[in-house]
Amino acid sequence: MKDAPSTAAVCFAILLGAGVLACAPGDPDQAAGIAPGASETLGFTGARLIDGTGAEPIDNAVLVVRDGRVVAAGQAGVVEVPADARRVDVSGRTIIPGIINAHGHVGQARGLEQGPEYHTRENILDQLALYARYGVTTVVSLGEPGYEGVAVRDAQRENAALDHARLFVAGVVMDPDTPAEAEPQVRERAERGVDWAKIRVDDSLGRAEKMPPATYAAVIEHSHARSLPLTAHMVHLDDAKELVRAGADVLGHSVRDAPVDDELIALMRERNVCLHPTLTRELSTFVYAERPAFFEDPFFLRDADAEVIRELERPERQREYRGDAAEYYRAALPTAQRNMVALHQAGVRVAFGTDSGPPARFQGYFEHVEMEMMQEAGMTPRDILLSATRVAAACMGLDEVGTLEPGRWADFVVLERDPLENIRHTRTIESVWIAGNRVPGAADR
Numbered sequence: 001m002k003d004a005p006s007t008a009a010v011c012f013a014i015l016l017g018a019g020v021l022a023c024a025p026g027d028p029d030q031a032a033g034i035a036p037g038a039s040e041t042l043g044f045t046g047a048r049l050i051d052g053t054g055a056e057p058i059d060n061a062v063l064v065v066r067d068g069r070v071v072a073a074g075q076a077g078v079v080e081v082p083a084d085a086r087r088v089d090v091s092g093r094t095i096i097p098g099i100i101n102a103h104g105h106v107g108q109a110r111g112l113e114q115g116p117e118y119h120t121r122e123n124i125l126d127q128l129a130l131y132a133r134y135g136v137t138t139v140v141s142l143g144e145p146g147y148e149g150v151a152v153r154d155a156q157r158e159n160a161a162l163d164h165a166r167l168f169v170a171g172v173v174m175d176p177d178t179p180a181e182a183e184p185q186v187r188e189r190a191e192r193g194v195d196w197a198k199i200r201v202d203d204s205l206g207r208a209e210k211m212p213p214a215t216y217a218a219v220i221e222h223s224h225a226r227s228l229p230l231t232a233h234m235v236h237l238d239d240a241k242e243l244v245r246a247g248a249d250v251l252g253h254s255v256r257d258a259p260v261d262d263e264l265i266a267l268m269r270e271r272n273v274c275l276h277p278t279l280t281r282e283l284s285t286f287v288y289a290e291r292p293a294f295f296e297d298p299f300f301l302r303d304a305d306a307e308v309i310r311e312l313e314r315p316e317r318q319r320e321y322r323g324d325a326a327e328y329y330r331a332a333l334p335t336a337q338r339n340m341v342a343l344h345q346a347g348v349r350v351a352f353g354t355d356s357g358p359p360a361r362f363q364g365y366f367e368h369v370e371m372e373m374m375q376e377a378g379m380t381p382r383d384i385l386l387s388a389t390r391v392a393a394a395c396m397g398l399d400e401v402g403t404l405e406p407g408r409w410a411d412f413v414v415l416e417r418d419p420l421e422n423i424r425h426t427r428t429i430e431s432v433w434i435a436g437n438r439v440p441g442a443a444d445r
């Protein structure tokens with residue numbers, strides 16, 4: 001456990017984050033004005049607590065937060081609210097750790113447009129605020145058109161005033177043509193300060209050259225030499241096996257061409273490789289061929305852009321979702337769902353990931369659709385919640401989030417209804433808290 005940040009450290013973090021605010025350590029009024037909640041002790045009382053560890057839920061729990069981190073969590077009576085704490089009564093509600101999207105994308109698109117011009121700090125921060133309003137408190141962005149995310153990530157370190165989703169980044173996806181091109185590409189990203197390496201092994205349904213095994217083996221080797229874990233986007237069972245043999249740490253997306261077999265299961269278990277299901281990625285390739293039912297969903301509409309909806313309703317636009325690729329992925333989706341469940345039941349770790357962020361893959365909302373699709377596929381609400389909290393954190397090497405244990409960041413969601421009954425209850429958001437700060441605009445408006 002790290003030491004809680006001092007007031008001076010908090011102020012320093014705020015300076016880094018906002019770049020304009022002054023802060024006088026030792027002046028409580030001024031500090032409180034700059035970072036509401038940051039130096040305050042909070043005691044949340046009366047809720048059912050699902051702490052993300054997999055332990056049984058605790059009824060009538062107390063959750064104590066100080067300097068943005070969990071200080072104590074447990075049964076009332078066993079854990080006391082400190083005398084100096086501000087009490088927050090959340091009786092009758094359920095607290096879960098903030099949702100972790102282990103595979104998203106930020107600063108890649110705005111509405112239905114995408115390109116490097118959308119890779120700005122402002123757009124990234126808007127998108128992290130959007131994720132947060134939907135209860136997604138950490139996002140690992142696995143491929144962006146630039147490196148703006150690195151500074152955003154650095155500003156969140158020890159920042160007890162944070163109120164948008166935490167970000168970790170891969171930077172630009174690597175695409176060497178030869179093994180010799182691997183090392184310079186890895187070096188550039190490592191020097192930029194990314195958290196993850198990312199490659200694609202995909203022939204885009206026969207329209208592109210697939211990265212050869214010798215090339216991705218070189219990328220994986222050089223990434224590991226620089227302590228960068230690697231996620232590999234893949235589609236086919238054979239590629240999945242070869243990537244795991246070559247040392248990939250996470251398989252991005254489900255296997256979609258064939259049922260997973262004992263060989264892949266054994267390889268993934270032996271090497272402790274995780275899977276990002278990204279079922280909503282498939283959904284997004286065909287669902288706009290007709291007007292999707294969720295265009296009527298108030299939970300979607302509360303943060304949706306009316307212009308984007310209108311555009312997706314245009315017949316010309318709908319036709320774009322009826323091509324060969326759409327039909328391929330529509331047919332592949334049930335295979336992807338069955339494979340996710342088969343891997344999960346065989347003991348392979350499924351790290352919640354959606355691939356949201358590109359056009360029409362709606363950040364925040366799609367995370368809830370993804371959980372519902374996981375439930376439809378046969379995962380229990382308990383296992384889906386674990387996948388989206390502790391497991392996602394462990395798979396992505398994030399040791400300060402994922403559970404509500406002492407020392408971790410106080411990133412959590414207060415729900416009106418218990419998601420262990422039905423995962424759709426993750427939509428009943430009463431409030432979202434990041435580093436103990438209430439996320440603006442998260443509750444139903």
Ligand SMILES: [Zn+2]
Binds near residue numbers: 103104105142143355
């Ligand atoms: Zn992706």
